[in-house]
Amino acid sequence: MKAYCVETAAIRYNLEKLTRLAGKTPIWAVLKGNGYGLGTGEMAKLCHEAGIRRFCVTEISEAMDIRMQFAQAEILMLRPTTDLGELQQMLDLDVIATISCSAEAAALNSLAGQRGTVAEVHVKVDTGMGRYGFMPHETEKILSVYLHNDNLAVSGIYTHFHSAFCNENAVFAQAETFKGVLNALIKAGVDPGTAHCCNSAAFLRWPELHMGGVRLGSALLGRVLVKADLRRVGRCEATVDEIRWLPTGHSTGYGAAWKARKPTRTAVIPVGWYHGFAVSYGDDIFRIRDCIRAMLRALKNMLRRKKLYVRINGSLCPVLGHVGMLHTVCDITKANCSVGDTAILDINPLQVRGMEIRYQ
Ligand SMILES: *Cc1c(COP(=O)(O)O)cnc(C)c1O
Numbered sequence: 001m002k003a004y005c006v007e008t009a010a011i012r013y014n015l016e017k018l019t020r021l022a023g024k025t026p027i028w029a030v031l032k033g034n035g036y037g038l039g040t041g042e043m044a045k046l047c048h049e050a051g052i053r054r055f056c057v058t059e060i061s062e063a064m065d066i067r068m069q070f071a072q073a074e075i076l077m078l079r080p081t082t083d084l085g086e087l088q089q090m091l092d093l094d095v096i097a098t099i100s101c102s103a104e105a106a107a108l109n110s111l112a113g114q115r116g117t118v119a120e121v122h123v124k125v126d127t128g129m130g131r132y133g134f135m136p137h138e139t140e141k142i143l144s145v146y147l148h149n150d151n152l153a154v155s156g157i158y159t160h161f162h163s164a165f166c167n168e169n170a171v172f173a174q175a176e177t178f179k180g181v182l183n184a185l186i187k188a189g190v191d192p193g194t195a196h197c198c199n200s201a202a203f204l205r206w207p208e209l210h211m212g213g214v215r216l217g218s219a220l221l222g223r224v225l226v227k228a229d230l231r232r233v234g235r236c237e238a239t240v241d242e243i244r245w246l247p248t249g250h251s252t253g254y255g256a257a258w259k260a261r262k263p264t265r266t267a268v269i270p271v272g273w274y275h276g277f278a279v280s281y282g283d284d285i286f287r288i289r290d291c292i293r294a295m296l297r298a299l300k301n302m303l304r305r306k307k308l309y310v311r312i313n314g315s316l317c318p319v320l321g322h323v324g325m326l327h328t329v330c331d332i333t334k335a336n337c338s339v340g341d342t343a344i345l346d347i348n349p350l351q352v353r354g355m356e357i358r359y360q
Contacts, residue, residue: 007234
């Protein structure tokens with residue numbers, strides 16, 4: 001048996017905490033990447049129970065998972081598109097489109113015109129992320145979305161921070177640029193609509209940037225790179241399939257990377273890198289100093305030869321040798337462990353595959 005277990009109580013705790021921190025500011029729950037790996041539909045349900053009525057997605061399927069449950073929810077598509085099929089489905093599902101350039105505005109405006117409807121949209125501004133969005137100086141183009149597309153109704157405008165977890169100056173520079181765009185619109189006599197810029201890290205660090213809404217994804221799972229009193233959601237549970245004593249000199253795993261220096265009791269667990277275990281994902285090697293830190297950590301781990309653990313009955317059991325595609329072997333010489341016991345492995349939900357997601 002193996003499953004990815006999601007502690008519903010922990011998500012509820014995070015939602016309670018986050019809604020309290022947000023106060024009157026509306027939260028947009030970001031459920032892209034199939035709800036950060038946990039299922040857009042299930043996550044939407046928990047968010048809705050916590051009073052959240054606004055959602056962000058990047059796929060039509062995710063929008064559908066939400067719309068099927070909540071007819072009234074506001075759903076914002078974060079990924080702009082000119083694909084006719086997708087635009088049709090977005091209109092069918094009453095999804096708010098992101099308008100990021102004039103071509104997208106024209107495509108949706110014309111489609112909505114053909115259908116005799118008005119499509120609700122948010123305008124995206126590129127203040128530094130370098131993907132999606134009008135450039136801040138393209139005031140005429142932005143104004144044109146508001147003023148010259150009769151079948152578009154702009155209800156919001158947003159931008160996205162690239163370094164909210166690591167660079168305060170960059171965040172405030174982006175925020176200033178964004179405010180500049182808002183002011184230009186106001187000066188031209190246009191109501192910009194709801195302005196929003198914060199992701200989880202920015203939300204937790206700078207209340208003064210909350211504006212008209214905040215977009216929270218990783219914080220829902222308590223997996224955000226800034227300090228916060230949130231619970232980390234998600235862990236892999238797997239049954240110990242086999243236990244054996246390896247004699248001195250015996251190896252385990254490909255490349256015989258580990259050899260027993262003394263008789264060692266080992267457990268075989270049916271989870272490997274295919275399932276997302278020991279796949280590096282979290283090393284924030286964004287800056288030189290992070291690279292150096294990551295290298296030092298790798299070196300330290302190499303010297304210690306036990307960077308990975310599996311938890312069994314409360315004991316941390318070092319992983320032995322290379323993690324296999326579908327198996328992991330760990331040292332249980334000092335642990336209380338029998339066949340059939342449950343092993344707990346730390347896997348990022350975004351990396352999980354080949355096992356059931358189990359809410360409990
Ligand atoms: C993913 C995403 C978010 C949420 O980011 P987190 O850091 O996970 O909270 C917010 N806004 C946009 C545009 C995104 O793509």
